[in-house]
Amino acid sequence: MERPCTKRKDATAGDGDGTVTNARLPWPAKVSQCDRLRPRDADDCGSAVSAIKGYCVDRNLPTNVYRPVGCGGGGNATKFRLSDLVDELHRVFAEDRVNVEYVQYLMESYKSDPAEWLKYAKFNKFRYTRNLVDAGNGKFNLMVLCWGEAHGSSIHNHPQSDCIMKVLAGNLTEVRFAWPEKSSTAERDHEHDYDYDQQLQPMCELGRTVLETDSVCHIN
Structure with a gap:
């Protein structure tokens, strides 16, 4: 018999003092699993400059670090390579x-x-591949991952880290799962019994999103 799963609530962003903030960020926040941006124009870039500067000042962050990129407007827009x-x-x-x-x-x-x-x-007909673009500075890695049409990844998460993924070509389906819900004490006399029993239960699918070219997702 399968145990019911409870959909987990998305984490709420907050300041260091625990105060929940709903202020709009100057860059696209994680509102949905997948957002495709419209082309920027000069007004977009101008407002982004002000918003990013104000965001940094309010949080005592260096204003010269967080800045808009690829601005210019119209045919003079700077390409962000x-x-x-x-x-x-x-x-x-x-x-x-x-x-x-x-x-x-x-x-x-x-x-x-x-x-x-x-x-x-670099594709492999038997499995997906991970191809290093830049090793970073010890804090990040930039990679190109290649999936064929029938390829997939095992269910996994990114504990103690963040993964920001961009689709460069084609479509990719992201499927999100939760652990089976924990039994009540009346159903299980010992905690280790639950741990063993939980391993036998199927994961609960929370939802899936089809990511298109240039879509970006934040996984943590």
């Missing part, structure tokens, strides 16, 4: 404090260009 993304990641992760939402913003700001990343795309 893969090399620019690598440089920005190195610069941001050199700080003691790193804002994960800003890293997600950087990933969303890079628009997929096969001419830049194709040399890292």
Whole structure:
């Protein structure tokens, strides 16, 4: 008999003192599993400059670290290249404090260009592959992961770390799971009995999202 699963609530962001904040971030927050950004124009970049500066000042963060990228407006917009993304990641992760939402913003700001990343795309017909783009500075790794049509990853999480994933080409289906719900004390006399029993229960699927090209997801 399968045990029912309870859908876990999403974690609520808060300040260091435990106060919950609902202030809008200047970069795309983790509101949905997958967001596709519309092209930026000059007004978008101008408002982003002010918003990011104010966000940093309010939280005593260095204003020269968190900044908008790829701005220009119209036909003069500056292209944010893969090399620019690598440089920005190195610069941001050199700080003691790193804002994960800003890293997600950087990933969303890079628009997929096969001419830049194709040399890292090494496929294997039997399994997905992980191909290193940049080893980072000891705080992050940038990789290109390649899945074939029938490939998948085993169920896993990212404890004590964050994974920000961008789809460079094609579609990818993300499936989210929860552990089976714990039995009541009336059903189990000993805790170790539950631990053993839980291993025999199937994971509970919470939902799935189809990610399209240039979509970004934050997994933690």
